Amino acid sequence: MPVRPVIGGIGSPGALSEALAAAQYDADPELATAAYLALALGKPLLLEGSPGVGKTEAAKAIGSVLARRVIRLQCFEGIDAAAALYEWNYPRQMLAIRQAGEDYLNIYADEFLIARPMLEALRAPEAAMLLIDEVDRADHEFEAFLLEFLSDFQISIPETGTVRAPVAPVVVLTSNRTRDLHEALRRRCVYHWIDYPDPEREARIVMMRASAVARSTADAIVAAVGRLRAEPLAKPPGVAETVEWAEAATLLQRQGAPWPEAFRRAIGVALKDHDDMAFVAPRLDALIGGEAA
Template sequence: MHPEITRIQELLAGGGYVADRTIATSVYLSIAMRKPLLIEGAAGVGKTEVAKVMARALDTDLIRLQCYEGLDATTALYEWNYQKQLLHIRLLEGSDRPVAQREAEIFSEAFLLKRPLLDAITRNRAPVLLVDEIDRADEEFEAFLLEVLSDFQVSIPEIGTIAATTVPHVVLTSNRTRELGDALRRRCLYLWIDYPTFEKELQIVRRKVPGIDGHLAEQISAFMQMIRRVRLEKTPGVAETLDWSAALIALHREHLDRDAVEETLGVLFKHQDDANTVRAQWLNGILDGIKTLEGDGQPWNQ
């Protein structure tokens, strides 16, 4: 393995992120090539965490732009500090300065409130810019973002063009609630993060949930592998695995049984139909399957 990729993997591990070679390679190439990294996958598999750990690994700031329906360019870029402008106007009352000069003063950078995109390109040290859940924004904002990522400069009518002081490290995440445009995809490196294997999920649980019993961690990881084979409205991700592990510890559970699972279904499943389906149709079979693996000494990951 390339020594720098090994280093990235170690840095990610040091930040608490269990990264395989594919993830470490994608992060390294994004940093080395200064290209945005687009990460797709189901909700709760650790996409956002990549950006957080990248910022810690680079010892730099993380700037997060949370996308939502209706997000527009102005909201993501800047706002004017109207209260400060009004106060300044009052202070200038009676001044003999030309009107044009006074207008130029109140529409200067001193009165500008930087939002995530503008903040990210005007830092003295390159931050990590996380554009989270870009698929929730509309196509117009996606087109605007593509322009910013291409030129790393923005235009503000009252001021003019502001070019990037430094080029940020950019991570975009998507849950694929809609398809992103080809132009944005071509601008980025691409990484797909799937649900983890048994071995990886077990490693995540042991690392992220201090004090968990090793046998319970194995049972939880095996349960999650089996439950993800069931067709559900919302398949639980790694985030739910960690929450469930913490809940079982809080309840002083040392192993999985029907009572332990039924008491904590609300931690794993966020739709009542999913909880009912698992309880009625799958729970006994999954628990029996785990017991069979334990009794026969078979590998947990089969």
């Protein structure tokens, strides 16, 4: 398989890791290597992991590093080609037909075409990055459709012809693994599993994303989040919730709430499910601790 020229001046996994850090994303060496190989080999990057570990943020950071516009396709149950590719603006076509009268009208002109994310990525005047987010929420039929798109980076519009990308877009897919993806789709990708970061790295992320938070506060929040993730929660806090909890607790503390109280009162930033809140309520003090900040 031919290797692409260096993309965006990034010539190694280490260089990509440094660039991601400058874009406020702390990538471990394994993620940086997988992303670099996907870019160099011209293959899609498949990021899989639990909700909240930073898959979408990783994709956005890669787009930022490459200086590419990120076009996001949010998958959902029942998504079809019309929602992902294009559709015709029928109301506008009908209005134009009435206004044209007996004059000739091309109802399949571009002005009547509504481009959805995949067509938009193909037609972008400058190379873009297509983020296919939560692909596991789509069905197997949509996966089969993706296989064809990712093979040739072109689509056929029956009324107008074939649209080809002048430069193949960078493609990143994310999956929460709510179901297994088809093996054929996996084979076309460079794969990486993103896990929750270790405490030291998660504290670094908090400090990177929330500069007003003290390091002692970040350490206390990360320790508490680790204990909460060990519980059988429906929606354990992700990395984004860790950052937001640290910011919220710091804000309450600056408004006069003593540290342990500020820590506890901000719990609604970390847990977003009523049953989870009820489950941990009897042991909340033990779970979140009372570390001084």
